[in-house]
Every structure is written in C-alpha cells, then in structure tokens.
Amino acid sequence: xxxxxxxxxxxxxxxxxxxxxxGFLGGILISGEVSNCKYHSSGHIYFSLKDEKSSIAxxxxxxxxxxxxxxxKDGDKVVVSGNIDIYERDGRxxxxxxxxxxxxxxxxYEKFLALKKELEExxxxxxxxxxxxxxxxxxxxxxxxxxxAAIRDIQNISRRRNPYVQVILYxxxxxxxxxxxxxxxxxxxxxxxxxxxxxxxxxxGSYEDLQAFNEESVARAVFACRTPVISAxxxxxxxxxxxxxxxxxxxxxxxxAELAVFDLHAFHDRIFRMRQRLLGGVHARNTAAYAKCRWYxxxxxxxxxxxxxxxxxxxxxxxxxxxEDSMLxxxxxxxxxxxxxxxxxxxxxxxSLRKNLVRQQMAAARLKGLNPIDRLRQGYxxxxxxxxxxVSSVKSVHIxxxxxxYVSDGIIRAEVIETDERKHSDT
Numbered sequence: 001x002x003x004x005x006x007x008x009x010x011x012x013x014x015x016x017x018x019x020x021x022x023g024f025l026g027g028i029l030i031s032g033e034v035s036n037c038k039y040h041s042s043g044h045i046y047f048s049l050k051d052e053k054s055s056i057a058x059x060x061x062x063x064x065x066x067x068x069x070x071x072x073k074d075g076d077k078v079v080v081s082g083n084i085d086i087y088e089r090d091g092r093x094x095x096x097x098x099x100x101x102x103x104x105x106x107x108x109y110e111k112f113l114a115l116k117k118e119l120e121e122x123x124x125x126x127x128x129x130x131x132x133x134x135x136x137x138x139x140x141x142x143x144x145x146x147x148x149a150a151i152r153d154i155q156n157i158s159r160r161r162n163p164y165v166q167v168i169l170y171x172x173x174x175x176x177x178x179x180x181x182x183x184x185x186x187x188x189x190x191x192x193x194x195x196x197x198x199x200x201x202x203x204x205g206s207y208e209d210l211q212a213f214n215e216e217s218v219a220r221a222v223f224a225c226r227t228p229v230i231s232a233x234x235x236x237x238x239x240x241x242x243x244x245x246x247x248x249x250x251x252x253x254x255x256x257a258e259l260a261v262f263d264l265h266a267f268h269d270r271i272f273r274m275r276q277r278l279l280g281g282v283h284a285r286n287t288a289a290y291a292k293c294r295w296y297x298x299x300x301x302x303x304x305x306x307x308x309x310x311x312x313x314x315x316x317x318x319x320x321x322x323x324e325d326s327m328l329x330x331x332x333x334x335x336x337x338x339x340x341x342x343x344x345x346x347x348x349x350x351x352s353l354r355k356n357l358v359r360q361q362m363a364a365a366r367l368k369g370l371n372p373i374d375r376l377r378q379g380y381x382x383x384x385x386x387x388x389x390x391v392s393s394v395k396s397v398h399i400x401x402x403x404x405x406y407v408s409d410g411i412i413r414a415e416v417i418e419t420d421e422r423k424h425s426d427t
Contacts, residue, residue: 067099141190
C-alpha cells in the first residue's frame with residue numbers, strides 16, 4: 001500500500017497548527033543574550049536570543065515596540081515575553097516578542113508597565129493636556145541634583161544661547177530614599193515661583209537609579225503643574241513615567257536646555273530680518289502711496305475747469321475740421337457721380353436716338369415695300385370690274401365683262417373675250 005505524498009506547505013501548516021494548539025508556546029518567557037540585533041526601517045526589530053547551548057530567531061513588530069523601554073543592543077541580557085510560531089515561508093520557528101526587559105529588573109519593569117497602563121487609561125498622557133513650551137522664556141526653573149552633570153550642562157547651554165535668561169535651581173534628590181518627595185517639592189516650588197518653564201531631569205544611570213522618576217506621585221505632580229514641564233531623565237534611550245506625563249520630553253538635559261532657552265543670536269538675526277522686511281514693506285508702501293498721489297494730481301489737473309475747456313476747444317476744432325473734410329469729400333463724391341451720370345445720360349440719349357432712327361428706317365423700308373405704286377412699277381397690275389370689285393380669279397368674271405387694269409402710269413380698259421382656268425401644282 002503506497003503512502004500519501006504531502007507538499008512542503010501542507011507539512012509546514014500541520015506543524016504550525018501543532019504550535020498553535022500548544023499552550024506552553026503561546027505565552028512564554030525566555031531569557032538569553034541578544035545577538036544580531038537589527039532595527040529595520042519599517043520599525044520592526046530582528047534579533048536572536050542565545051545561551052551557551054542554543055539560539056532562537058526573534059522578531060518584535062513595530063506595533064509591539066511600546067513593550068520595549070530601552071535601546072536593545074547585542075550582548076544585552078534580557079527576558080523576552082511572547083509566543084513561538086512557525087514562519088511558513090522559511091519553514092522555521094521563531095519567537096514573536098510582545099515585551100522585552102533587561103534581566104534583574106523584572107519586578108520594577110512589571111511595575112513600570114502596570115503604572116504606565118493605568119495612567120494612560122486615565123488620560124494623563126493625552127496630547128490635549130500638553131501645554132506649549134514658551135518660545136521666549138526668560139526664567140527657567142530646574143529641578144535636579146545640584147552637583148550632577150545635568151545642571152552643568154543646562155547652565156552651559158543656557159549661557160551660550162542666551163546669557164540674559166535666568167536659570168533657577170531647586171536642589172533635589174534624584175535617586176535613593178526620599179528622592180520622589182524631594183522632586184515633588186521642587187516641582188511645586190518652581191510652579192509657585194513664577195518661572196516660564198520647568199526642566200525636570202538628571203543624568204544617566206541604571207534602571208534602579210531612575211526609579212524615582214517612575215513613581216506615581218511624581219508623575220501626578222508633573223501633570224498638576226500649571227507651568228510647562230520638560231522631562232529630561234537619563235540618556236536618549238531611557239524612558240520613564242515622567243517622560244509621558246510631562247508636556248515635552250527631551251532626550252538629555254542638554255537637549256532640554258536647547259528647547260527651553262531661546263538662542264539670542266538667532267533671535268537677533270530674526271529681528272534683523274523682520275526689521276529689513278518691515279523697512280522694505282514701508283518703503284514699498286511709501287513708493288506706492290507717492291505714485292498714487294502723483295496719479296491723483298494728474299487726474300485732478302485733468303478734471304480742472306480750465307483744462308476741461310481747453311480739451312473741449314481742441315475737441316471742437318477737431319470736430320470742425322472733420323466736418324469740413326467730410327463735407328468736401330461728399331461734395332467731390334457728388335460731383336464725380338453727377339459727371340458720371342451726365343456722361344451716362346448722353347450715351348443713353350444717343351443710343352436711344354440711334355435705335356429710333358434704325359426703327360424708323362426699318363419701318364420706312366417696310367412701308368415702301370407695301371406701296372402699290374412700287375409694286376405696279378415692278379410689272380404688277382391691279383384689275384377690277386366696273387363696279388370696283390377686285391378681280392382675283394377667272395371665276396369672278398364672265399365673257400364680255402368690262403374690266404379696269406391699273407398699271408404704273410395709267411388705266412387700261414378691257415373686255416373679257418375668253419377665260420382659261422389653270423390648275424396650279426403645290427410644288
């Protein structure tokens with residue numbers, strides 16, 4: 001009996017279903033060392049998790065990045081929470097990470113995530129509550145340790161950007177016992193001191209060193225400040241609860257000073273450019289106004305009574321000249337037409353006389369042809385009986401009838417002796 005043959009995809013799908021039904025693989029915590037860590041442009045993070053015996057491929061999608069509170073790099077000892085599944089295209093299994101924390105910070109990190117979720121659900125991190133940072137702050141309050149690198153960086157940046165800005169320090173504990181209460185007192189003191197903006201910060205440190213800035217009481221004190229607060233805790237890769245509660249997060253204390261203190265030189269340059277634009281605008285407006293005044297002057301001059309009379313006299317003279325030219329043109333045109341009509345009448349009269357003469361000559365010729373005298377001169381004669389009846393047929397006379405024969409020069413009297421009737425052919 002032959003065995004059934006399966007495709008690679010069918011086998012891979014079967015194995016994937018096995019993984020999906022295994023509850024152990026659906027929500028697992030794995031510890032190990034990070035290697036081959038790559039941040040993709042899409043926002044996904046690809047890495048491997050290894051120990052002394054084995055290695056497993058891992059991926060954290062961009063949508064799960066909120067479960068990573070630090071910048072992960074090769075060599076970090078971490079604990080990854082997620083599920084294991086088959087990547088069908090390559091037919092290999094990998095860990096899909098939902099959250100990642102460094103080893104040794106498990107309880108603190110879990111507390112951090114829980115507090116962050118609680119405050120976020122309250123709406124404390126919503127952008128609608130964020131206050132704008134004043135563009136030209138003149139009094140900057142700083143809540144930090146008096147001997148740390150953070151205050152030195154802030155002072156140096158402030159003096160370089162604008163020596164006229166007043167930096168007011170509240171010396172606070174930033175780590176250890178009592179740090180949270182000290183930070184809260186500093187925030188309230190700066191809020192009542194009337195400063196334009198507050199910088200809350202400290203230099204970098206371990207996750208435990210930054211724990212005071214992850215306290216709920218500190219976050220609520222930041223949120224309650226009427227003065228805008230810039231949070232600048234740790235290094236760029238560190239994230240604390242106060243970063244979410246503050247009106248603005250700066251990656252470092254130096255960056256916070258850059259955001260809070262406006263650059264005096266840039267301000268002067270901006271004022272200079274604005275002054276130049278203002279002067280240019282005023283000059284342009286003056287030029288336009290002067291041109292408009294000149295136009296109104298010219299228009300007023302053209303509308304004065306003297307100018308209008310002068311224009312009307314010129315117009316009248318021009319109208320008179322045009323009328324005279326028009327009349328002369330019409331007279332000349334009429335004379336030309338009259339001459340043409342006269343010649344035409346002469347030609348028509350001559351032609352009419354010529355035609356009448358020809359018609360008269362033709363009529364005379366026709367009348368001449370009808371004259372009986374002319375016919376008689378040609379040898380023809382006219383015959384009638386004594387009673388004057390015309391004789392045109394032998395049947396109209398009898399023997400012994402007397403006839404009159406008219407010829408061209410007289411009358412011949414005759415008597416019928418005999419008649420002879422002839423037959424004439426039609427041809």
